[in-house]
Amino acid sequence: MSLLAQEKVRLSLVKYGQAEGLSSYNIRQILQDKKGFLWVASQDGLAKFDGKTFISYTKQSPPKYQISGADVREIIEDTISNSLWVLPNRDRLDIINVLNGEVIRHIPIPPYAIEDWNITMTSSGNNLWIGSFCGLKILDTKKWKFITVPRIQYAKRQPAGTFEVNCIGRDNLNNLWVCYTGYGIVIYNYKTLKIIREVKLNELGDYLGNGNIRFNDFAQTGNNTMLFATSQGLKKITYDRNYALNINNSPVNKVGLLNYNAVNALQITNANEILISGNNHLYRFDIALNNHVIYDESLGEAESKWINYVQSIYKKGNKIWLGCQQGIAMMKTVNSPFSKYYYDEHTGNKLEHLRSICVLPSKNILCGLSSGLTMVNHTNNRFVILDTLHLYHHIFADKNKQVFLCRDDGMYVLKKQLITPLTDIYPEFKSFSTYTINSHVFLADSLVAMGTENDNGILIWNYKQHYVRKIDIHSRPALASNSVNNIYLDKKGQLWVLSDKVITVINKDFSSTRRLNLAINKQHAKIDLFFDMCESAGSYWVASYGNGIVEINDRLKVKKFIGLQDGLCNEGVYNVFNIGDSSLLITSNNGLSIYNIKQNKFKNYYSEDGLHSNAFEEVSAIIDQDQIYAGGINGFTKIDFAKLAINKVPPVFYYKNVDVKLGNGNNIVNTYLNNKNITIPSNWLQTSISFAGLNFDDPKRVTYKYRIMEIDTNWISNGYRDLINIIGLPPNTYTIEASAANEDGYWSASKTLVLKIKPKWFETWWFKIGVACLIIIGLSVFYQYRIKQIEIQQRIRREIANDLHDDLGSNLNSIKIFTHLAMENEHNSSYLQELENLVGGMLIGLRDMLWVLDDSNDTIESLTERIKKFAMPIAEASQIMFSCNSEQGNTMISKTEKRNLFLIMKEAINNSFKYAHCSSLKVTLISDKLNKISITIEDDGIGFTTDNQPYGYGLNNIKYRATQIKYSCRFLSAPGKGTRIIIGKI
Template identity: 65%
Template sequence: MTVGRIFHIGVLLLLGLGTKSFAQQKVRVSLVKYGQSEGLSSYNIRQIIKDQNGFLWIASQDGLTRFNGKSFLPYTKQSSQKHRISGPDVRKIIEDTIHKALWVLPNRDQLHIINTTNGDVIKNVSIPNYANDDWNITMANCANNLWIGSFRGLKILNTKNWQFIPPPKIKSDLVKTATNSEINCIARDNFNNVWVCYTGYGIVIYNGSSLKEITEIKLKDFGDHLGRNTIRVNDFTLVNDNEILFATDQGLRRVYFDKFYSLTIENNPVKNLNILNNSPIDAIKTIRPDKIVISGNGHLYQFNFALSSYVIYDESIGEAESKWINYAQSIYTDGDKIWLGCQQGIGMLRNSTSPFAKYYYDEKTGYKLEHMRSICVLPGEDILAGLSSGLILINHSDNSFTTLDKAHLYHHIFLDNNNLAFLSRDQGLYILKNKALKSIESIYPEFKKYKTYTINSHVIVGDSAVIMGTENDEGILIWNYKRHYVRKFDTSSSPCLASNTVNNIYRDKGGNLWVLSDKVITVINSSFTVSRSLDFVSEKKHRKLDLFFDICESGGYYWIASYGNGIIQIDNKWKIRKLIRQKDGLCNEGVYNIFNIKDSSLLITSNNGLSFYNIKKQNFKNYYIESGLQSNSFEEVTSTIYHSKIYAGGINGLTVIDPSKLVVNKRPPILYYETVEVKLNNGQNSVNTSLDIKTLPIPSNWLQTSISFIGINFDNPKRVTYKYRIKEIDTNWINNNHRELINIIGLPPNTYTIEVKTANEDGYWSYPKTLIVKVEPKWFETWLFKLGMIILGVIIVSAFYQYRIKQIKIQQRIRRDIANDLHDDLGGSLNSIKIFTHLALEKKQNASYLNEIEKLITSTAVGLRDMLWVLEDSQDDINELLDRIKKFATPIAHANQINFEHQIEQGLGSQSISKTEKRNLLLIAKEAINNCFKYAECRTITIIIKPGSNNKISLSISDDGAGFNIADKSKGYGLNNMKYRAEQINYLIHYNSSPGNGTTITVEKK
């Protein structure tokens, strides 16, 4: 480096250190910007307002947009029917809070009315045009009238009948030219009277009720200093009930008035900035208390009410950015924020003083703070910024940058007790003295041995000593600049360091020196006689703690920044009390610097954001680039504190942080159910977008219900969180994090209470918002269907019960009949056997008795088998019946030389019959066959089973014997017995017989 170059740098440094600018004060601000890249549908913003629900409405050159802090809803000619408006260029919007409506004025064709509850366009009113170039410009509402200003004059719409009425005439003749008739601004004062600003005539004040003219302000009285015979009024603001300010293309104008409209006009109201009295003013807005914001002359100003003092808002921008704040076309305030309608989009400026002022780019010089590595605040609050390749001086008064070096990496910059600046580069330590930058050994020879050492940290002890940490793994240096000696401490000295690597050094309240290294911390006592190393190895669960970058004391504890691990809290015995990590609320575990704030809080820089930790409450508030930081990424040992402000550098510049202004946002977001969509199984969807929705009926053919909600929080919309619950299912709240949607599937029919609540970035929760959901039952889930099913069930059970009772009775009857049979048949047979047995024993000629006994036993056995067959369930069909009849009849017929024939019609053999049927049919057949053997004297007996009438069973037993006269035998016991048995099973019995022609007995089911 040449001597001339060094001299030049020295001069610049001295100027930075010793001079102050007398330029007007600029307030460094950060503007939150929303352009087309953020989702805004258009640029060139005409107007911004906020409705009573908290939504922002933006009128632009390409339509209207509703903004909830996160998403934009456009209203254009191409939008869907419910969001469609006629013109692309929206000039004015007014809210009608009584009717929950928004009046939207495009430049042509139609006025639109939008329901602010559901966001739908509900009415369109055609606006008359007086000529092809009759474009609408402005609008104001008063009483029941809308006053519309256009290029061709005044139009008044009565909002009761939605009819246009003739505008009032003015006292003086108004030249009917486009310029004279043009109305760019209409104001309404607090007395409900209307000020119509004609570009080529002046201002005419009308009674808002009667529409009669009250008074006028002619152009000549309004300060037409350019002599153009036109003054275009762009905007106005009411300062109080009796004072109004107009922003015109020829400067600012003030009008005082009373209730009688005696006017006092002040054409040069700005006291200390006359250019605003003459230059074009685009927008103006009163901000309570005692503040007026003015956009004009390429700047944004903040004045007091008297317009006697002001500051200029200076926007911090990036290299490729322009200053939006200098080109604001409209201004809106909602109390704590200022919204700017700019040519590039909308910008939000917090009305309260921001805790952050960021520095990155100087648009005048083109200089920028590329990757800051060190920082030093000079007396007067000018800033020396050491970069990875250069050094820049930031002037506090006008925020301008001066480049002092473009070639070197500056690791560390500090001032000694005499405000002498020391700068550490790779080549060693430099000092500014006698208007030149010189190596330190040229002024302090004791540094000759250490002239190539690079310094990364320092502490000043007393009035003569500086302790410095080295960047090149050489331990620490203690320099007494009054006694002119330098002493080095490392791993081989006494006391020794645990490591020669130094990341940072710190001197605690007890005078102990803490040397922070990668793996270990060395603590040296105040007399520099004893050292102790801390590596936390003994604390088994924290053995991996390393990369110690910074330390501070607060609340009686030490707090250590461990990169990648978070914050280590240790007590005065150097034992770990707590490890604070990202899961505890820390913005990132890659922490760099940590500062004690009023012994109650910590301010922590990291690789992803800034954290403010309340020690007592043990909670965090985190800040990011959208909060006003220069970047989310800070840098190691690139932060310092000066006059209670933190100066923190890193990627893309630095941020000056005022901790006293880091206030907690206690206002929770405004919560609404935004869209409720019910998907049906027929492919159709039901959508509700009303913000007032309280009850949601869900039809029975639903598949899924999606409920989206929004917590409006313009301060930090990305950090809004949500919880919800369905009270009838779970009383506990379900964390939905940042997700603004819940899906409901498969709820059984019932009435449910859904509650949603939202929290801001500081954890302040809103009151729950309730939605009553009524899930309608399907047809088979209705109470009527269930009642019918109960009744049907009762009927079925009752019928089954009756059937079972009937079956039991039948079984009882069968058992009774079988018992009777056993008693009558088997009992009689056994009694006969007993008698014949007795006779056989008494008589010598007993062969006949024994024969009778054999016959009786055989008959009894057959009877028992028949009874068992009747009770057997597996043999209840026609085939088994016929088989049983054959077993009975065949032996007897063969013994009597009688031919026995039988037949079953095809298909009937497997037909089932009940126990009662098979018993009685068998007994009827046996009775009939016995009669054939006893009385018929027949040669053939024939049994035929065939279908009867209506395909029912018919059993026919016939013989070719003697026959009989039915009239004579009808009262016989055998025939009556067969008839009785047929009636038991609901059968009919028919007799067909005559003497000499045989007998046929037919039994068939009724």
């Protein structure tokens, strides 16, 4: 490739400084690891960069990111061990695990002297060659021990620290070229470490004569050619296998260009080109160093030229990174479609609020501003101010190379940078001398149609026949509106007049017009503010400010509306251009959009992509051959749409961080890039998973999608957000699948991450089995309890049935007998009296049984009241003083207890009434705090002897019933002392 000598190429840089999160300026070195992350060595430390975020490694960083020194001079990647070797200027070598970004080891570096600072580093086999202020050190990375370095000739004659090593190169034979400041170059055999050849300083052309040439960088430009960047220009050395050297100390054939000036950095870009930083410029040379171009940076007024202070150059793939004094910068390469123009650093002139633009036949660019006229020289990019007083709405040139200026006070002609009123040359314009023109189209060789800015319709001017015709709402043909924003000539020869509210289409011979009112639908206001249009793919595409783009078919019917929801960067659109009959280029109030008509996809560009700004202006863009010039605030951008390439390389996708927040306030953070399985403790609250989609071309517009395969069948769009939060998933194993897409929608291969969420103790299988067992046991116990209760109820029913059989049965039998006797002996009333007594007894027995069965009476209080009802009538009839009291009467008792206690007390009271001949009877029922019940039945009757005397039927029955309900029974009595019966719960 032959390059034009001294050609200047304007380019844009993507810059990252401290404002973007880089911890330090003054960049020493840049390296991209095998995973795709960028590492930046600077004066303040080290930084890891993924296109969006910087992670700093300094002496003050957290332990896992803490390195041993501030000023990092060199970084080398060991791809076999997935390590990064970091060389700060003092004390130690730091080793970083590339997979998780953590510092894993520090290797002490022995100094030659107190002020021995480390400067450079190169790897060769198992050895690490380190250059310092005081000489060379070699580290065996297998044994992690430093080995003895062969002493160079005359070293013993020099004071310590004289031979600084600040550059070490490796040639195509793997031998090492160690550059000693103040001495020269020493070539070492990489295996034996023996010196092969020494190149003394006097052989390297000490132009300054100070005996001190500093070596800054090197590059191997051919199989047997080494190029060195030094403080005294470039040094080119060729060699053979025996290291016979040919030294060229002036390899650049441009005297004074680089030969005597400091050269900072070198980088081979491909087989035929080399980038060189020096003399406050960045050059691109051919490999023979004969021809070159100078890269010039497109700037705004407040910007400084980073490209003039490049200290290191790094190339990986198609990316070129520059380490500058202000930060790091990525070159948008010479194939960038954008060149911005705003500020002339030589004159200080600026392009403030550009309103119109025209490319002159000379290729100079004429810029109409809101307050002036400026011409940009296309060869040196200098700005020439022609006027500073007027607003220039429109500029155009005819086929005769005449340049017409449309100002706010009328039309003028530009000749040899002189501005002349149009009427001085074309008197036919005297009637229209105050008209302001905002647009034009050529209808024929000498016929031009012009739109007016001040609601005067359009003018048709034949500048050869010298007449001007006005077309407005009153003429024939007539316009639908006198307001004109732009005019357009379609392929059929029809003239479209774009107004605020309506579009007028004038046929080819100007015999008729058609009026177009465009509306989204009946529920919306009419589409208005029509600023521009074009034809593409068989349709008309109209820019409607505030509404986006309207597609109209060849029958002038609306097909569709394109806006923000489709991906348009902003609906405040100004100009629209047809690109290759397959795409549209659209300028707007916030960015530039490229619309692929077939794919119905947008790609948007902004100031960070190289535009002059995000804000364009109405009717301030033109197309000239294969380039578009679009202006607005802060100048204009030249767009080479042939270079608007699609990025088909998808991002490199990783799961960057998995941050698990625990219930105890702690966090578990995993940053291992190759992670495929993560175990989440049972006490987790939230899991945050962050992604990295490495795409340095356009990192801000990387999009993400994901799904949890056990939950979602469809992908979930995460937009530009590189983080998902997971909350509340039940314990299980989940597979996260995620992917990233670049700005053109090309997706990376999806990657999976398995999350194993541990269950809480009450969610474990053994707990669930234990609960199931407890439920089964509980049901079994309940079942057994219910069976027992049923058996008890059956027993009660059986006992009641027996009582009914014994009591009622005998009574019924007696009733039968007495009834028979009464029938035989009608005059014996005693039989009837017996019948009455028997029936009354039966009724009392039935009431007692019903009372026992009533659930509401299962308390001590109810039992007390029942005894009172039974005993009081008998006591009164027998003139016996009777009392019955209870304490804690609300104590519950079972039906068995209730029945037996009632029968016991009934039996005891009957015995006292019948046999004791008592005058008083007292019954006391007590329930203590433990619900233990005791009953005392006490009379003052005749008593009886209890010693070794068999009890009668009644007392035995009382004792039997007590034992049935697990109560104790004691009889306390003596002749003449009364009787006390004590019943108590055991």
